[in-house]
Amino acid sequence: MDQFKIRGGRKLNGEVRISGAKNAALPAMAAALLTPEPVHLKNIPHVRDIITMAKLLAHMRCRVESPDIPPSAFVIQAETVSLAEAPYELVKTMRASVLTLGPLLARFGHARVSLPGGCAIGARPIDLHIQALEKLGATISLDHGYVEARAKRLRGARFRFPKITVTGTENILTAAVLAEGETILENAALEPEIVDLAELLVKMGAKIEGAGTPTIRVEGVPELHGAEHTIIPDRIEAGTFLVAGAMAGGELTLTHCAPQHLGSVIAKLRECGVDIRCNADDPSILRVRAPKRLVAADVITEEYPGFATDMQAQFMALATQAEGVSRICETIFENRMLHAVELMRMGANIKIEGNCAVVTGPTPLTGAPVTASDLRASAGLVLAALVANNTTTIDRVYHIDRGYERIEEKLCDLGASIERISPGRDA
């Protein structure tokens, strides 16, 4: 398993290009199952989860081609899907494989998708995906760890999500587009990734209104066609680089990002004293400059447009360097604090109180061997290591490779010292 060896204490300066959003690209790739025609997707990030989704589609006998290496675009054609199945081997490495359930069921009338197990950040059930599909007329059974779903043709219905779910909203949206009649989804997720998916589906011929609001209306159509779509920028990668700039800048310029999706992160960083500026000539550029002194701020994670749970670990790393007490509360996942213990091993002053971490700063951090527990936790540890004395070794960086494109190369280009150590590779 690869490790990162990070020598801390270097100032970051320069320009970084933000990649396409993993969490928008994954449902877009699954949506290609809805039509026999080719779907062209651009601005695809080259990260492990995308490769897993490409493998899953290939497993179903879809054509998945990319004009370049590493792939930044895909042509996906689901003309001949002979296996409407997402096997355990792939689902266990990526829960988002479950996004194929809705499109497979809607187009082929049946789907067999392995139930994802629990994961490091919480139990993460898919009961709401199943309830909503049943409301649309699907017959669903659980068999040997698999969800077996059948429906001759799904029927539009009204469904209110009892709890907001991002992939749940995406799964049902991609099912409802081919259902007979009107579907109304209430208490839908508002994330920009939902809006991006709806834009792709509309280009494919779907009839959708209200994406990005709590109520989404879908008028089902008998079939969809091919389309071309550019994936939105990754707001979590951008947020991570904003925190990097705030902690270890210098001054960073982020290009190809979408500041309009970063409202609560930018507001929170400004509250901490960070100077973040938009560019009047080019709205896809943000500049961040580290302040002389970071000040503490409280955070509660919330669904969009609130402060994203996917930015919580990175903010905790920043809070260790901010003056005062920051109370960071996680409300989306029940177990997303494992990085706190690793930060403490680096010298952070953190007390865990239920689902909150109380961080008192600033404390000097010292390099230590630490272990990444999930994708965003790894990002938090990388950020802490950038400002730590001496060398930090981060184990299990495959977690970070799932969702960040070449993070060590991007940070090294800005002045960081990060070495990837791959066992078995000659030193």
Ligand code: EPU
């Ligand atoms: N939930 C249920 N039942 C369901 C679905 C969700 O109880 O059927 C609960 C979850 O257990 C959780 C809450 O609802 O407590 C919200 O979960 P949600 O379904 O919104 O999460 P997700 O769709 O599985 C996506 C992102 C995550 C991100 C969350 C929250 C993708 C592929 N994943 O997950 O991204 O943290 O929304 O914003 O879009 C990441 O990129 O590192 C990541 C984990």
